[in-house]
Structures are given as C-alpha cells and as structure tokens.
Amino acid sequence: MNKATRKAIIAGNWKMNKTATEAAALIADLIPAVKNADCEVVICPPFTDLVKAVELTKGTNIHVGAQNVHFEKSGAFTGEISADMLKDLGVAYVITGHSERRQYFAETDVTVNKRTAAALAAGLKVIVCVGETLEQREQGVTAELVALQTKIALGGVSADDMKNIVIAYEPVWAIGTGRTATSEQAQEVCKNIRAVVAELYGNAVAEATTIQYGGSMNAGNADELLGKADVDGGLIGGASLKPADFAAIVTAASK
Ligand code: 13P
Numbered sequence: 084m085n086k087a088t089r090k091a092i093i094a095g096n097w098k099m100n101k102t103a104t105e106a107a108a109l110i111a112d113l114i115p116a117v118k119n120a121d122c123e124v125v126i127c128p129p130f131t132d133l134v135k136a137v138e139l140t141k142g143t144n145i146h147v148g149a150q151n152v153h154f155e156k157s158g159a160f161t162g163e164i165s166a167d168m169l170k171d172l173g174v175a176y177v178i179t180g181h182s183e184r185r186q187y188f189a190e191t192d193v194t195v196n197k198r199t200a201a202a203l204a205a206g207l208k209v210i211v212c213v214g215e216t217l218e219q220r221e222q223g224v225t226a227e228l229v230a231l232q233t234k235i236a237l238g239g240v241s242a243d244d245m246k247n248i249v250i251a252y253e254p255v256w257a258i259g260t261g262r263t264a265t266s267e268q269a270q271e272v273c274k275n276i277r278a279v280v281a282e283l284y285g286n287a288v289a290e291a292t293t294i295q296y297g298g299s300m301n302a303g304n305a306d307e308l309l310g311k312a313d314v315d316g317g318l319i320g321g322a323s324l325k326p327a328d329f330a331a332i333v334t335a336a337s338k
Pocket of ligand 1: 096181257258260261299300318320321
C-alpha cells in the first residue's frame, strides 16, 4: 500500500449470503470490530439487505456497496436494479465485472463498461473487477488479458471520474478456493494494472487509484499481501462473513 497517494480500501463481498435478518446481526458485530479502522471499510451485501445495511451503518465508518447494477436508467428490464435506485437508498459503492457475474451470468467486458458508466453517472463509486482464469495464467496471457479487461471497463471514463473508480484484481483461480496468489503475483498484476491506468490517464491519476487484491484473502495472509507497494486493499469474500477475520484484515490495512 502507498497511503501517501491513495486510499486503502477493504471491501467485503458477501455474495449470495445472509438474509436481511442475518445481515443485521452480522453488521451489529462488524460495527465495533472495525470502528478504529485507518482505512475505508465497505460491505457489499445482497440487494435485499441494502436498506437495512444503510440504516444500521448510518453514523459509523462502514460504507455500503451493491454487488451489481443494471446499465439502463429505468424501464422494462424485469428483475434488474438501476444505479439511481442504489444511490437513492444511500448506497455508496457498486461492484462491476465480478468473475462470478462473468462466469455464470454472461457478463462481458462491454457490459462491465456499461454498468460502470451508469454507476458513475449516478454518483456511485465503482469497484471494477478484473482477473484471469487458471488456464489463461498457464497460457501466459495474464498481463494482456487484465490490461484488456481494464481498458474496456474504463472506456469513456474521464480522468476526473477516476477518483470514483477502484480496481480489484481477482485471479479467478484464487476465488473461494483457499488458493491465494502469492504476494509477488498479486503485486506484479496490480503494478501492471497501475501501468495501464497511467497509460490511459497519466501518472498522477495512476498513483491516486486504489487497486485491490481479491481471492482467498484472510486474516493470516492479509499483512503480507497488503505489504506490497501496489496492493492498496482487498475485496474479501468468505472472510468478510466472519467479523473477527474481517476486522483482522481491516487492521492489517490500517498500518
Ligand atoms: P474469497 O475471498 O471467498 O476467495 O472471494 C473473493 C471474491 O470473489 C471477492 O469478490
């Protein structure tokens, strides 16, 4: 992390876990556990928990994010949620391009870009996820693939909008597998992503952009991963559902 030029952000992606009732209990445990954080703390519960999450975190240092957003403003899109709907609830962040959306819900780089643009237009901060599969890593195309995903996701995003963009490097092979990227692998790709941002927007913007690592980050490996110069935070899945573990990661990012 380089806290001199950018914000460290720890975000919990709860995925499809926790009913609203269960979310309230988890948030009640999280509030005291992260209250002394010296980094930004975000939780991203399912849509059905967002109202409760915003209400319960009011006046605390926890920000609320959604896990997805539709790119159209409104209309006949049954089952979808717009950026304005999220903003109106008091949601601050939204994740776009998570690999599970790409893998299971036909998300493409182009729709990631459309969702990102819609979220920015509504005044949301966006955590854009990029990352390679195991096959792509073994083929040696990680750098090109992640650069391509980043460039397409950021198409049409202005330099000024970049203050509302966080990029999360999530190698697909490390998600939910217990198999973490080594801190060197995480650093290498996060550094490459920063070089892509520099190519698009210049050094000052690149140095100010928060780039997270995600993929089996936990209380035991957070220190090591976050100790790397270009790893500015984490997007946490499984460990974000355990208050003590999430708090330990927040503590690691607060150093
Ligand atoms: P895990 O931390 O469970 O591997 O999930 C990472 C992730 O996908 C966060 O978005």
